[in-house]
Amino acid sequence: MALLKVDDLKIHFPIHGGILNRKIDEVKAVDGVSFEVREGETYGLVGESGSGKTTTGKAVMGLNNITDGDIYFEDSHLNAKKGKKIDVRNDIQMIFQDPYSSLNPRKRVIDIVAEPIRNYEKLSKDDEKKRVQELLERVGISSDSIMKYPHEFSGGQRQRIGVARAIALNPKLIIADEPVSALDVSVQAQVLNFLQDIQKEMDLTLFFIAHDLGVIKHMCDRIGIMYQGRLVEEGLTEEIFNNPQHIYTKRLVAAIPDVDPRNREKHREFRSQIKEEYQQSFYDYFNEEGLAFNLKQITDTHKVALPERG
Amino acid sequence: MSNQQTEKVVEQKVEKSPSGLSIFWKEVMRDKLALVSLVFLVLISLVVYGVSILLNQEEIVRVDPFAIYEPPSEEFILGSDQGGRDIFGQLIIGTRNSLSVGILVTLISGFVGIVFGVVSGYFGGHVDNVMMRIVDFFMVLPNIMIIIVFVTIVPKYSVLTFSLVMAAFLWMGIARLIRSRALQEKELDYVQASRTLGSSHTKIIFTQVLPNIMSLIVVTMTLNLAANIGIESGLSFLGFGFPQDTPSLGTLLSYATNPTTLEQRWWIWVPAAILILVLMLAVRNVGEALKRAADARQRRAS
Amino acid sequence: MWKFIVRRLIITLPQLLLMSLLVFFMASLMPGDAFTSQVDPSLSPEAIEEQRERLGLNDPWYQQYGRWISNVAEGDFGTSTAHYRPVTDLIWERMINTIWLSLLSVIFIYAIGIPLGIISGRWNDRLVDQIITGYTYLGFATPIFIFALVVLFFFGFTLGWFPTGGSVASGLEPGSFEYIMSKLHHLLLPALSIALIGVVGTVQYLRSEIIDTKQKDFIVTARAKGAPESRVYNRHIFRNSVLPIAAFFGYEITMLITGSVFVEQIFSYPGMGNLFIESILIRDFPVVTAVVLLFGLAAILGALLSDIILSIVDPRIRIK
Numbered sequence: 001m002a003l004l005k006v007d008d009l010k011i012h013f014p015i016h017g018g019i020l021n022r023k024i025d026e027v028k029a030v031d032g033v034s035f036e037v038r039e040g041e042t043y044g045l046v047g048e049s050g051s052g053k054t055t056t057g058k059a060v061m062g063l064n065n066i067t068d069g070d071i072y073f074e075d076s077h078l079n080a081k082k083g084k085k086i087d088v089r090n091d092i093q094m095i096f097q098d099p100y101s102s103l104n105p106r107k108r109v110i111d112i113v114a115e116p117i118r119n120y121e122k123l124s125k126d127d128e129k130k131r132v133q134e135l136l137e138r139v140g141i142s143s144d145s146i147m148k149y150p151h152e153f154s155g156g157q158r159q160r161i162g163v164a165r166a167i168a169l170n171p172k173l174i175i176a177d178e179p180v181s182a183l184d185v186s187v188q189a190q191v192l193n194f195l196q197d198i199q200k201e202m203d204l205t206l207f208f209i210a211h212d213l214g215v216i217k218h219m220c221d222r223i224g225i226m227y228q229g230r231l232v233e234e235g236l237t238e239e240i241f242n243n244p245q246h247i248y249t250k251r252l253v254a255a256i257p258d259v260d261p262r263n264r265e266k267h268r269e270f271r272s273q274i275k276e277e278y279q280q281s282f283y284d285y286f287n288e289e290g291l292a293f294n295l296k297q298i299t300d301t302h303k304v305a306l307p308e309r310g
Numbered sequence: 311m312s313n314q315q316t317e318k319v320v321e322q323k324v325e326k327s328p329s330g331l332s333i334f335w336k337e338v339m340r341d342k343l344a345l346v347s348l349v350f351l352v353l354i355s356l357v358v359y360g361v362s363i364l365l366n367q368e369e370i371v372r373v374d375p376f377a378i379y380e381p382p383s384e385e386f387i388l389g390s391d392q393g394g395r396d397i398f399g400q401l402i403i404g405t406r407n408s409l410s411v412g413i414l415v416t417l418i419s420g421f422v423g424i425v426f427g428v429v430s431g432y433f434g435g436h437v438d439n440v441m442m443r444i445v446d447f448f449m450v451l452p453n454i455m456i457i458i459v460f461v462t463i464v465p466k467y468s469v470l471t472f473s474l475v476m477a478a479f480l481w482m483g484i485a486r487l488i489r490s491r492a493l494q495e496k497e498l499d500y501v502q503a504s505r506t507l508g509s510s511h512t513k514i515i516f517t518q519v520l521p522n523i524m525s526l527i528v529v530t531m532t533l534n535l536a537a538n539i540g541i542e543s544g545l546s547f548l549g550f551g552f553p554q555d556t557p558s559l560g561t562l563l564s565y566a567t568n569p570t571t572l573e574q575r576w577w578i579w580v581p582a583a584i585l586i587l588v589l590m591l592a593v594r595n596v597g598e599a600l601k602r603a604a605d606a607r608q609r610r611a612s
Numbered sequence: 613m614w615k616f617i618v619r620r621l622i623i624t625l626p627q628l629l630l631m632s633l634l635v636f637f638m639a640s641l642m643p644g645d646a647f648t649s650q651v652d653p654s655l656s657p658e659a660i661e662e663q664r665e666r667l668g669l670n671d672p673w674y675q676q677y678g679r680w681i682s683n684v685a686e687g688d689f690g691t692s693t694a695h696y697r698p699v700t701d702l703i704w705e706r707m708i709n710t711i712w713l714s715l716l717s718v719i720f721i722y723a724i725g726i727p728l729g730i731i732s733g734r735w736n737d738r739l740v741d742q743i744i745t746g747y748t749y750l751g752f753a754t755p756i757f758i759f760a761l762v763v764l765f766f767f768g769f770t771l772g773w774f775p776t777g778g779s780v781a782s783g784l785e786p787g788s789f790e791y792i793m794s795k796l797h798h799l800l801l802p803a804l805s806i807a808l809i810g811v812v813g814t815v816q817y818l819r820s821e822i823i824d825t826k827q828k829d830f831i832v833t834a835r836a837k838g839a840p841e842s843r844v845y846n847r848h849i850f851r852n853s854v855l856p857i858a859a860f861f862g863y864e865i866t867m868l869i870t871g872s873v874f875v876e877q878i879f880s881y882p883g884m885g886n887l888f889i890e891s892i893l894i895r896d897f898p899v900v901t902a903v904v905l906l907f908g909l910a911a912i913l914g915a916l917l918s919d920i921i922l923s924i925v926d927p928r929i930r931i932k
Contacts, residue, residue, distance in 0.1 A: 061506050089508040102499035106521050119508040165507065447627050450915045452869045452907040455888060456638070459900060462892055463641050540755040547757050548877060548889060566761055567878065569776065573769045583758050590753045 002036040002072075003173055003205050004060065004092075009033045009069035011055050029055045031229040031291065032069070037173065042199070042206040044220030044237075046213060046252070052229040053209045054097075057175045060207070061094050073173070090120050093166035097178040099158035103150040109136070109161060110146040116168045135164040140194065156187035163195070167202060174199075175207045180215060192219060213256050217241060222301070225249050230292040232285075235302035245304040246292075247285045251278050334603040344599035347592035354589070358406040365399050400557040401581055405589070407552060408559045411473055412539040418477035419538075420531045423484030424520075430485070431492025432515055442489065445482045453479040454544075461550045468553065476541065484530050491523045525604035532597035536590045543586050559586050616923045624916050631908045632684075635901060636677050642897040689902035694894050699902045703884065707906070709779050710883035713806075713876070714868045716799050718861060720807030721814060726854065728811070729818025733853070734845065736823050744815065751812040757874040760805040764878055767801060774801045777880035802879045806871040810864065814857060821853040855925040862918030866911045 011030040030052040037043040047053045058064045060071055062078070071078040073088050093116075096102035103112055113132045117123060123131065133143035139160040141153075150158055159179060166174055176195065180188040192215065199206055210216050216223055217237060224234040225248065233246040244250045254274040258267040284307060286292055295303040338344045430441035460475045461467070495501065496519065504514045520527075545551040546560025562582035566572040571579065683690075689699035732744040768776040780795045825831060826849065834844050873885035880886070884903055891899035 058502075063502055063505060089506065092506075094503070094506045096499045096503055098499055102503050104500040104518055104522065115504065115509060116507040119513075162503075165503075443623065443626075446623075447630055450627070450866060450911050451631065451634075452866060452904065452911055454870045454873060455904050455907060456634070458873075458888075458892060459638050459642075459904060462895075463638070463643070536753065540753075544755055544757050544874065548874070549893070563758070563761065566765075569769070572761065572765050579761070583761065586758060587754060590755070591750075594753050 003039045003074060004037040004207065005070075005072040006036070006056070006060065007034050007070045007072070009056065009059060009071065010067045011052070011059055011064055012067045028229050030059070033226070033229070033231050034069075034295075035224050035231065035234060037205060037207050038222075039172075039205055040203065041221040042208055042219050044208045044210065044216040044223040045226060046210060046216050046223060047226035048211060050228075051226040053211075053226050054177055056226075057094070057177050057207065057209045060175060061092065062089075090116070090169040091171050092173045092175065093169065093171040095159070095162050095166050095174060095176040095179045098182045099155050099162055100150075100182070102162055103158055105150055108147050108149060109141075112150070112161060113146075113165045113168060116165065120169055131168070132164075135168055136161075138167075139164040139198070154187075155183045156191055159183065159191055160194070163198065167198065167204075170202065171204070173205045173207060175209070177209045178211065179208075181210065181212065188215070195219070213252055217256075225252065227292055228290070230305065231295055231303075232292045232305045233303065234295060235299075239299070239302045243302075245298065245302070245306065247278055247282055250274050333606055334600060337599045337603040337606065338596075341595075341599055341602075344595045347595035348599075350588070350592050351596065354405065355409070358402050358409065362403050362406045365402060397562070397578055397581070400562060401559075401585065404557040404559045404562055404582065405585060407469075407556060408539055408542055408546075408586075409589070411469060411476075411542050411552075411558075412535050414470075414473045415476045415480065415538045415542065416531055416535045418473060419481040420484055420527070420534065422477065423481035424488050424527060426481065427485040427488030428492045428515055428519060428523075431489040432496050432511070432519060434493060434496070438489070438493070442486075445485050445489075448479065448482045449486075451479070454541075457545065458548065458550045461545070469556070472551065472553075476538070476545075480534075480538065480541070484527075484534060487526065487530055488523060491526055492519055495519050495522055525600075529597055529601045529604055532593060532600055536593040536597065539586065539593065540590050617920050620916060620919050620923070624912060627912050628909070631912060632681055632905065633677070635905045635908065636680060638904070639680075639897065639901040640673070640676075642900075643895070684905065689905075690898040692891075692896055692899050694891070694896040694899075699898050702899060703887070703902055703906070706882060706884045706887045709881065710872055710876070710885065712795070713799060713803055713872060713881065713883055714865075716803035717806040717810065717868060717871070718864060720803055721811045721864065722857070724807060725811040725814030726818065726857065729815040729857075730822065730850070730854075732815060733819040733822025733826075734849075736819065741819075744819075748812045748815050751809055752816075754809060756805065756809045756871050757878060759809050760802070760875050760878045763801060763805050768879075774798075779882050798881070802875045802881050805875050805879075806868065810867055810871060813867075814860060817860075818853060818857065821856075822849055825849045825852050856922060859918045859921035859925060862914035862916070862921070865914030869907050869911060 009030055010028070010032055012026040012028050015025040015027065033052070033056060035043070035045075045053045045056065055064055059066055060078070066079050069079075073092060076088065078088065110129065110132050113135055114128050117128060117131060129146065132146055136143050136146065141157060141160055141164070145152075150161070153161065162179075179195065180191050183191060195206070196219065198204065206219070208216065208219050220237055222234070222236055223240045225232050225240070225246070227248050233240065233244065233249045240249060241253055244253050251274055254271045258264065285305070287307070292305040293307050295305050297303050298306075338348055426441065426445070430438045430445075457475055457479050460478075461472060464471050464475060501514060501518055504518050509517070542551055543558065543560035543563065546558040547564045548560075549564060551560050552558040559582045563579050563586070566579035687700055689703070691697065692699050692702055695702060728744050728747075732741045735741050764776060767773050775798050779798050780791060785791055831844060831848055834848055835841075839847075869885070872883055873888060875881070876883045876886035877889050884907070888900060888903045891897075891903070
C-alpha cells in the first residue's frame with residue numbers, strides 16, 4: 001500500500017528581471033515527477049546535484065511551494081488548496097543533510113530534541129526530560145548530555161541527535177535528505193546501519209535521498225533515478241543495478257567502483273564501453289527540449305523513460 | 311524540583327562552554343580602552359542617577375538674579391549661567407536626562423527596527439521588497455528637520471513624546487541590519503528543520519531567529535545609543551529637545567550660541583561638550599568590544 | 613544598465629509622492645494655515661470659518677493636497693506669515709548661500725577624503741594609517757555641532773582669523789573681487805566644519821576598499837608579473853576603489869542638509885538651514901513647509917543621482 005504518493009509534481013522557481021522586476025523565466029527544478037513510497041520500504045531517490053531530488057523531498061515536507069501536482073499521504077491530500085491544511089508533521093519527519101547547520105548552535109540538546117514534543121504534546125518538565133533521555137539513549141547518545149550544545153558533538157553524533165529529534169513524535173515516514181554525505185566516510189556506514197536498525201525497531205518507512213549509488217544500494221528496496229527534474233528510471237534495487245535500461249542509469253551504475261581487484265580490468269572495459277554508448281546515444285534518450293520522456297512500464301516493478309519507437 | 315535540577319546542570323555547564331558574558335568580559339579585559347570606557351560608564355551612571363536623587367532639581371533651575379554668570383568658585387563648582395543657575399548641578403541632571411532619553415529612544419527605535427527587520431528578512435520575497443522600499447524612503451528623508459517640525463507641532467509636548475518623535479525617524483538603520491541577518495539566518499537548515507517539526511513562523515522567529523541574532527541586536531543598540539545621545543543633544547542644542555527648563559547637555563551647549571558666552575564663559579559650555587563627547591566615545595568603545603566578543607562567539611559556536 | 617536606471621526612476625516616483633504627502637500631512641497639523649497663510653487667527657471664530665470655507669480649507673484632504681501640489685509645481689509656496697513676502701523669494705536668496713556652502717563642503721570632502729583614504733589604505737597599519745584611523749575614530753563620534761562650536765571658538769574668536777557670522781562683509785560691491793573673496797572667507801569655516809566631520813565615511817570606505825583590493829587575485833597577478841608598485845596602485849587599485857567615491861556625492865546630500873542646519877545656525881550663516889530654524893521659532897510655517905519639501909526633494913534626487921552614477925561606474929550593482 002502506498003504511504004506516500006506523489007503525482008505529477010512540478011516545482012518551478014521564477015526568475016525575476018526586467019524593468020518592473022516581473023517574472024521573466026523560470027527554473028523547472030522538478031518537472032512532472034510521480035512515484036509512490038510503500039509502507040515499510042526504503043525508497044531511494046538518486047540524482048546529481050541540481051536534479052531536483054532535494055526539492056522533491058522538501059516539497060513533501062511542505063518547505064517548498066508546489067507549482068503543480070499533488071502529494072498524498074495515506075488518504076490525505078497534503079497540498080490541498082481549499083480547506084484547512086492537514087498537519088501531518090507528526091507523521092512525516094525529515095533528517096537534514098548538514099548536521100552542522102540543522103541543529104541550532106545556541107540551543108542545548110534537550111531543547112533541540114524536545115522542540116517537536118513541545119509543539120504537539122503537553123508534557124511536564126520531568127516527563128519531557130525523561131522522553132528526551134530515552135530518545136537519546138535510543139540513538140546511542142549518552143542521556144547525560146542533554147545539557148550540552150551541538151558544537152560539543154562530532155558530526156556523526158550530531159546526525160544521531162537529528163534522528164532523535166525526527167523520531168520524537170513516532171512518525172510513520174522519515175525523509176532522509178543525504179543524511180551521510182556531510183560525514184566522514186568512516187562514520188557513514190555506522191550512521192546508515194543505525195538508521196536501518198531504527199527503521200526496523202520503529203517500523204518506519206524511509207524516503208532516502210542521495211547522490212551516492214553505493215549508499216543507495218546498501219539502504220534501499222526500490223530506487224528512482226532523477227535527471228534534470230524528471231525521473232528517468234524506477235525499479236527494484238536489483239533491477240536498477242543488474243539491468244539498467246536508461247543510458248543515464250547505466251552510466252551511474254558503471255561508475256560504481258568494483259571492490260574485487262580481480263575484476264578490475266573487466267570493470268574498466270565495461271566502463272569505457274558504457275561511456276562510448278553514452279556519448280553516442282545520449283540524445284536519443286531525451287526529447288527535443290532535452291527532457292526525459294515519460295516513464296513506461298517494462299515489468300511489473302520496472303519503469304524507464306524510453307522514447308516512443310515506431 | 312525539576313527546575314532546581316536543571317539549574318544545577320546549567321551551573322556545571324558554564325565551565326564547559328563560555329557564556330556570552332564571559333567572552334565579553336575577556337574581550338573587555340584585553341582591550342584597555344573598552345575597560346576604561348566601561349568603568350567610566352558605570353561610574354557616571356552611578357553618579358548622575360545617584361546624585362540627582364540628592365540634588366533638588368527645582369533648586370538648581372531656579373533663577374538667582376544675584377549670581378548671574380559666576381565663574382567657578384566655592385559656591386558654584388563650575389560657575390553659573392545667565393539665570394544664576396548652578397552649572398554643575400545642571401550638568402549632573404542634564405547628563406541623567408540625556409542618558410535616559412538616549413536609552414529610551416534606542417529601546418523604542420530598536421524595537422520597531424527589530425520587528426520590521428526580522429519580519430522583512432524572515433518572510434523575504436515581495437514582503438521584503440515592499441518593506442525595504444519603505445526603509446529606503448525613510449532613510450533618505452532629511453530626518454533631523456522632520457523631527458524638529460514634529461517636535462514643534464506635537465500637542466502636549468513631553469519627554470515621552472519627544473522620544474517617540476525621535477524614535478519614529480531613527481529605526482531604519484537597525485531594521486536594515488537585522489533584515490540582512492534574518493535573511494541569512496532563515497536559509498539555515500535548523501530554521502527549516504523547525505518548520506518540519508511543526509513550529510509556527512512566530513515561534514521560529516522568537517525561539518530560533520531572534521536568539522541567534524541577539525548579539526547583533528545588542529551591538530547595534532549599543533552603537534545606536536551613542537548616536538542617539540549625540541542626536542538628542544544636537545536637538546536640545548537647537549532648542550528642539552527637552553521641554554524648556556529641563557536641563558540637558560545640549561541645552562548647556564546652546565548657551566554658547568551667545569558669542570560672549572562662547573568666547574569668555576567657558577565653564578558654561580566646555581564641560582557639557584566634553585561630557586557629550588566622552589559619553590559617546592565610551593558607549594561606542596563598549597559597543598565595539600561587544601562586537602568583537604560577538605564575532606568571537608560566532609566563531610566558537612559553529 | 614538602462615534597465616537599472618529606468619527601474620530606479622520608477623522607484624523614485626512613489627518616493628516623491630510619499631514625501632510630499634508626509635510634508636502635506638505635517639503642514640496640515642501645523643497651527644494656522646501653512647499652505648496659504650491667509651487665515652488670520654485674530655478674527656472671530658465665525659469669520660474664520662467663513663474664510664476657511666472660502667479658501668477651500670474644508671474640502672476633503674486630497675482636493676487640498678492636489679491644489680497645494682499644483683501650486684508648488686508652479687513654484688508658489690504661499691506667503692510668509694512673518695515677512696509678508698512670497699516664500700519663493702525668501703527662499704531663493706538663502707538657497708544660493710546654502711548651495712555655495714554645500715558645494716564647497718563637498719569639494720573639501722573629496723580633497724581631504726581621497727588622499728587620506730588612499731594613504732591610509734596603501735600603508736595600512738603603519739604609523740600614518742594609525743593617525744588617520746585615530747582621526748576617523750574621533751570624527752565618527754563627534755557630533756558636528758560640537759565640532760563647529762569649537763572651530764568657531766578657536767579660529768573665529770580666539771585667533772580671529774575668520775569672520776564669526778554672516779555670509780559677506782557689508783559695504784562691498786556685489787560682483788567685485790573683494791566681494792567674492794569676502795564670501796569665500798565667510799564660507800571657509802562652516803564648510804571646513806562640515807567637511808572635516810563628513811569626510812570620515814569616505815576615508816573609511818576608501819581605506820577598507822583599498823585593503824580589500826590589494827589582496828585580490830588580479831592585483832597579486834599584476835605584482836607577480838613584475839609591475840612596479842606605483843603602477844599597480846595607479847592602474848589597478850585606484851581605478852577600482854576611487855571611482856565609486858564619485859557617486860557618493862548624492863548620498864552625502866542628506867548629511868549636508870543635517871550639517872547645514874547646525875552649522876549655519878552656529879556661524880549665523882544666512883542659508884536655508886538657518887532660515888528653517890528661524891522660521892520654526894517664529895512659527896512661520898509656510899516657509900518651514902517649503903524648506904522641508906525642498907530639502908526632501910534634494911535628498912531623494914541626490915540618492916537617485918548617486919545610484920545612477922554608481923550603476924555606471926560599478927557594474928556589480930546592476931545585477932540585482
